[in-house]
Amino acid sequence: MFPTLPLPAWLSRRKAAEGKTLYLHIGLNKAGSSAIQRTLASHPKTLQSAGLLYPHTGRSGSEAHHLLSHVLGFSQGKPPRVQTSSQLENLGPKLLTECSRSGCTAAVVSSEVFTNPGDISRVRDFLTGWDVRIVLYLRRHDHWWASCYSQGLRMTFDPPWPLGFDGYIAWQRSRPQKGDYRRLVDAWAEIFGPENLLVRPYEREQNQPSIVADLLHTIGFTELATSVGTQVAEFNVSLGERELVLIDAIQHTGLSHTARKRLITAISSRPGQVRGGGFISPSERLRMVEENLEDYRYIARTYMGRPDGELFREPLPAADAAWTPPPPASQREIIEALASVAGWA
Secondary structure, three states, rough: OOOOOHHHHHHOOOOOOOOOEEEEOOOOOOOHHHHHHHHHHOOOOOOOOOEEEEOOOOOOOOOOHHHHHHHOOOOOOOOOOOOOOOHHHHHHHHHHHHHHHHHHOEEEEEEEEHHHHHHHHHHHHHOOOOOEEEEEOOOOHHHHHHHHHHHHHHHHOOOHHHHHHHHHHHHHHHOOOOHHHHHHHHHHHHHHOOOHEEEEEEOOHHHHOHHHHHHHHHOOOOOHHHHHHHHOOOOOOOOOOOHHHHHHHHHHOOHHHHHHHHHHHHHHHHEEEEEEEOOOOHHHHHHHHOOOHHHHHHHHHHHHOOOOOOOOOOOOOOOOOOOOOOOOOOOHHHHHHHHHOOOOO
């Protein structure tokens, strides 16, 4: 259990944070978070000249504020390193001090780990005194699941799901809260108030010229949207289907973590990767969207002020569209991948 700040610290922080706005970007994962974090972290002076801070406080050797989300009880995988209880207690005052010294009246804190299960009231208490806005990007489920599968294959050794996308999605569906956008949005609205939620779709058509520009425009920094928001590099480029099939097969072997990591790195960097029709059939994609349409409409109307209930504008998938699933990895492909890493090829 993490220590809580004594009452005097809360009272002094409430007064010191008066008039300062904190935009807490909570994700989703696989919805532009890396691009937002790396771009904002790369332009500190430009942001500060416009009155916006992307704090160092709460980061753990990266561009994201995963230390902060971990301290507040939201975790994913290996937690960031925290050495002493005083570090935890000082995070709040340190965040406020950094903002005050910068001369900025607004700050953006970003960690997609906040969308994992956790006690949201602890976040509210930690940010006592700040004028808090919660920023959340949602991605259409068929695209989101496909991207989660790709990342899961690369990041999860000894995966708990069976081989193949069908095994992955069946395992995920056994976790009822996973991918429940309405539940997620309502949970944050219950603690911070629906008027303080800034919900946006993650969709290229609606995020022009970039996801970073969309974020900056959404939080009222239009000038930065037209400068910093146009300097966004491409992050987390998707792998080819054959590469993902190979990685899936390798993750389900008894090879050591070190060997698997070397293989995955080598496979991920192969040139000439082909991205075809994907792992999800058109009919399954349509089902993934249709089973969430009512929630999309609810979110668009309730949190985005869209009377038509339109959250995503991309046309629905055609169930009868032509599609050929990627074949499983052959023994030859796996052996060739092993041989190339071993230097035998």
